Amino acid sequence: MKFAKIPMATINRLSVYMRTLQELLEEDVEVISSERLAKQCGVNPAQIRKDLAYFGEFGVRGVGYHVADLVNQIKEILGLSRTWNLAMVGLGNIGSSLIRHGNFVKHGYIFTAAFDVDPQKVGKKLPNGLVVNHVDELEEVIRERDVHIGVIATPAGAAQSVANQLILAGINGILNFAPVQIQVPDCCHVENVDFTIKLDCIAYHLSTGV
Amino acid sequence: MKFAKIPMATINRLSVYMRTLQELLEEDVEVISSERLAKQCGVNPAQIRKDLAYFGEFGVRGVGYHVADLVNQIKEILGLSRTWNLAMVGLGNIGSSLIRHGNFVKHGYIFTAAFDVDPQKVGKKLPNGLVVNHVDELEEVIRERDVHIGVIATPAGAAQSVANQLILAGINGILNFAPVQIQVPDCCHVENVDFTIKLDCIAYHLSTGV
DNA sequence: GAACCAATGTGAATAAGGGCACAACGTTGG
DNA sequence: CCAACGTTGTGCCCTTATTCACATTGGTTC
Incomplete structure (x- = not known):
């Protein structure tokens, strides 16, 4: 060792x-x-x-x-012999389906907060019992509910601003589904999940491999 | 060059x-x-x-x-100065939300087929106009509609079997959202999108970094 | 209890990837 | 037309990652 x-x-x-x-x-x-x-x-x-x-x-x-x-x-x-609290930001297609997805809980990742800017969504109750908060309340709610990891599932344009807010709220780990490179200080660790890149990679192989 | x-x-x-x-x-x-x-x-x-x-x-x-x-x-x-036809297999949370997601079309990726095993879903019309086929019809439909890339969004247990069927149908590129390593012949290129791995990676950094 | 077996743990070799630093060369200004 | 400038393209080096090959060692058998 x-x-x-x-x-x-x-x-x-x-x-x-x-x-x-x-x-x-x-x-x-x-x-x-x-x-x-x-x-x-x-x-x-x-x-x-x-x-x-x-x-x-x-x-x-x-x-x-x-x-x-x-x-x-x-x-x-x-570091998985414990649970981690997640906050979902952005409840569009991807965001909502991820919250409903069972694999997170199975591995010890629990959504304890969810945010959106759409007034129609704010206040609604999600299938897992969470009530949607407005993004304006992000910092407060995140501190209150002891969130460890932020998940960004907003449109590309909003991602950086959300990231900034997450960092202000003390978040050091971000899972980013938006198709942009977000800039963060060194203390914060970002992982990108970008299936467009993966598709491009497949397209490249299909075009050249044959 | x-x-x-x-x-x-x-x-x-x-x-x-x-x-x-x-x-x-x-x-x-x-x-x-x-x-x-x-x-x-x-x-x-x-x-x-x-x-x-x-x-x-x-x-x-x-x-x-x-x-x-x-x-x-x-x-x-x-190889993106053309369009690519995709087939979605598995219309659970993730699958359905991906089909609704606009980024694919924007980059030239078009879903031309969708499959599931659930009889309640087969035959239903999706928001983009696609009618869901049963997985049993996979090979036939895929050849008919000139699908280039298969997207697997099934539960982990079904992924390998679906991959096998896709390959039988002549597919050489697979985007895999199921959290398992699928085995394919060399002629086929697989890209995995696994956010559990990414989360684990964040968890590791949060546990050690502090 | 000794000798054999099988799979680990690891040092050394190999391969791959990334970054520096500079020469090559369009462009612009005099 | 020539010189000065700025950014590309690239050879070389360094760092990092992967693979090989073998010595090590726990278990098993006789």
């Missing part, structure tokens, strides 16, 4: 490993080798061992990894 | 550049330097020049890049 700087790619892969391991757990697989896990995750076995080695020794030589244990270890590493 | 293998990261960035350039175009900016564009995209200026250099010389020394031209050039590179 070292204290080297951990590559971002490693963190991403840990998340993938965890998901695969959780599936294996449901299939009552108790132990798995890096080789088999690697195949299932589509990576190199050495990669898995090295990724894990950043954080400790979790395997048993000659045997492999104990699935249930490893899931817990990775959860601990990623 | 070389014929080296293009890094995937370059393709992703080209897509980002294009989006930023399109914004600039709407603000009537005619010419831009790599330095200014870089700042706006959050990358290194040399990176931009190098990315573009893979495909040709698009700038004017001492001046910069002509915005409108560069947009077209990048479109040409990525």
Whole structure:
């Protein structure tokens, strides 16, 4: 176990490993080798061992990894042995469908606030019981409800301004669905989810690959 | 201009550049330097020049890049000077909201087919006029409507089987929203959109960064 | 309890990617 | 027409990430 700087790619892969391991757990697989896990995750076995080695020794030589244990270890590493409170900003198509989406809760992410600017939406009750607040109340509500992570699902034009408000409210982690690069101070970590980019990438491969 | 293998990261960035350039175009900016564009995209200026250099010389020394031209050039590179037909598989929360989402059409991606297994959904007409087909008809409909790219928005459990069917139907590009790694032959290109991974990544930063 | 087995953990080798710094070269001004 | 300027395009280097290959070591068997 070292204290080297951990590559971002490693963190991403840990998340993938965890998901695969959780599936294996449901299939009552108790132990798995890096080789088999690697195949299932589509990576190199050495990669898995090295990724894990950043954080400790979790395997048993000659045997492999104990699935249930490893899931817990990775959860601990990623900071997932707790729950995180999310705030959704923007309740258009994407925003509303994400709030209804069950995968968040399943992994310990709980929406505790939702915002929009549309007066027709403000005050409405969402399927999960949340009442929509106006964006003007953002800072107050976010502090009040102990929100840790902001989710931006507004149109592109509003994203930067929302990000600014989130940061003012003390948020240090943002998941951005708007198709723009938002600028934030170093203390804040932004992850972009941009399927247009992914589609462009597919288009490129289809055009050149043939 | 070389014929080296293009890094995937370059393709992703080209897509980002294009989006930023399109914004600039709407603000009537005619010419831009790599330095200014870089700042706006959050990358290194040399990176931009190098990315573009893979495909040709698009700038004017001492001046910069002509915005409108560069947009077209990048479109040409990525294969976006045409439209692409998409098929949505899975009309749950995410699937339906994506179909309603305007950004796809704006960038030349058109849904020409939609599938689900739920008998209550099959036959229904979607807001964009598409009638939902049963997944059993997938291969037939996809060939008939000349679909190029499959979008998987099913639960995790169904994703691999849907992917298999898409590939049988001759699809070579898949955008996967299901939170699993799907296995496909080399001829098919898969891009995953997995916000759980992104959230885990934020959680990691929040837990360690403080 | 000793010898064998199998899969881990890791140092070294390889590959890839990103950034600096400068030469090349249009453009503009005198 | 020439010189000065500014930004591109790119060779080189450095950093980072991935893969290989093997020594290490817990478990298992006889």
